[in-house]
Amino acid sequence: MAQTRIILVGLGPGSPDALTVGALRTLRDAGNIPIYLRTRIHPTVEWLEREEGIRFHASFDDRYETAATFEEVYASIAKRLVEVATANGAVIYALPGHPLVGEKSVALLLERAKAKGIAVEIVAAVSFIETVLASAAVEVSQIDVIDALDVPDLQNPYRAYAAPFALHKANLIYQVYDREVASRVKLALLEFYPPKHEVRIAGESGTRVVPLSELDWPAQHFDHLTSVLVGPLDREFHPHDFAALLNIMARLREPDLGCPWDREQTPEKLRRYLVEETYEVLDAIDSGDPDKYAEELGDLLLQVVFHSQLAREDSLFTIDDVIGHIVAKLIRRHPHVFGNVDVADADEVLRNWEVIKRGEKGYEDRKSILDGVVRNLPGLMRAQEISKRAAKAGFEWDSIEGVFDKLSEEVAELREAREGGDRERIAEEIGDLLFTAVNLARFDKVDAEDALQRMVNRFIARFKRIEQVAESRGVSVDHLTQTEMEAIWQQAKLQDGGKLS
Secondary structure, eight states: OOOOEEEEEEOBSSSGGGOOHHHHHHHHTOTTSOEEESOSOSHHHHHHHHHHOOOOSEESHHHHHHOSSHHHHHHHHHHHHHHHHHHHSEEEEEESBOTTSSOHHHHHHHHHHHHHTOEEEEEOOOOHHHHHHHHHTOOOSSEEEEEGGGSOOTTOTTSOOSOSSOTTSEEEEEOOOSHHHHHHHHHHHHTTSOTTOEEEEEETTEEEEEEGGGTTOTTOOOOTTOEEEEOOOSSSOOTTOHHHHHHHHHHHHSTTTSOHHHHHOOHHHHHHHHHHHHHHHHHHHHHTOHHHHHHHHHHHHHHHHHHHHHHHHTTSOOHHHHHHHHHHHHHHTOHHHHSSOOOSSHHHHHHHHHHHHHTSTTGGGOOSTTTTSOTTSOHHHHHHHHHHHHHHTTOOOSSHHHHHHHHHHHHHHHHHHHHHTOHHHHHHHHHHHHHHHHHHHHHTTOOHHHHHHHHHHHHHHHHHHHHHHHHHTTSOGGGSOHHHHHHHHHHHHHHTTSOOO
16 A cells, blocks of 8 residues: 655746756646645746646635634645645645745644654755845855744844844845835844845845845835845944854953953952942933943943853853853743743742742752842842841741830940940941841831932932032032031922931
């Protein structure tokens, strides 16, 4: 008994002249094997019917009109072809170009055929790639082939930001079948290429070269055979390419050719810059200036890339390991997004987060509930995290009144320490007082670090007001009396709405 077969025949990129002898022979000799077309919108189809008398059983054009997505179209095509092959013993599937180049329906069909034990025969054909390169009369040593429908929608804020194009290679984008698709491709390309970068539009109507900015203009013609060839960028580093940042950092560290300062750096020497850049990002957030915010995030990202380059040179890890760790962690700690866990609210997310963390590498070494709080955190932040963990374990006041009583007790003990003149004890009592104040903040769900920073900012603004008044009087600030300073301070408070001191 003959094995069930699916025969894939490529019709070439457009002109009947590109049809291979093997493809033509297979179609002529089909006999009782039904021939299905992915689409009739192909010049070779009409020629085969008119000149060769070949009759096609059906096409799948109607599915593009009825299905909600292209994925549904391709899945339904694969399913139908397997059904026909099983019922008839064989089926021919004729489609544009080469069956294995840019044909998602074929990828699904191969999977289904393998699962059903159906043999697949592939009749070689000319793909659109050869035709585009020939019409462009260019030699390309490296080229990526991309389905226009896979180009990300850049209007989606949750899109993957990674460049969908290899900027150092030529990119051939196919299925640019109408102006709407061309517009989406253009917007994606403009994220990484300059508007004047030349692109080549190739289709049944011929080839034309236009600036990228004109790709979707009304003068351009698009059909189901249209592709866009984008040449590589001339410049070595493109400002929107993450790979360029990595390459620049490697160049700066290169012996003899790099930067002397960058070559001298070590993880220990970079510690202060990592901290500084973090706080500069916080300042940028407070400024409300989006350009400054973006710039400071870039400076912070540079520190991550710098440390990763140093580790790479010492064969410790690479930036890929850094990214791999955080990707794996995000997926692992969000089973309610990437798994089948249901959560009721954000509080349950946090509870699950803690449970998941306790099962991760490194947590088995933690003997205390207080282990794992970063020692290098700013004092108030560290104190608040420590007190929060202790409170979760039950080490807590019954009410906030107990915290106020403790605050009064610490003030009294500080006074006593000062009367005794013991500097060490004074420092300890001030620490106790501050720690108690942090607990007050925790009770009222106030971030102690943020509260202090806000107070310092108010103090700076009001003190500058005192300096301005002194300058307007023609004297230095230290020539104002305490009474004068207090009056100006109180006036500044009223201008602030009279809030706090």
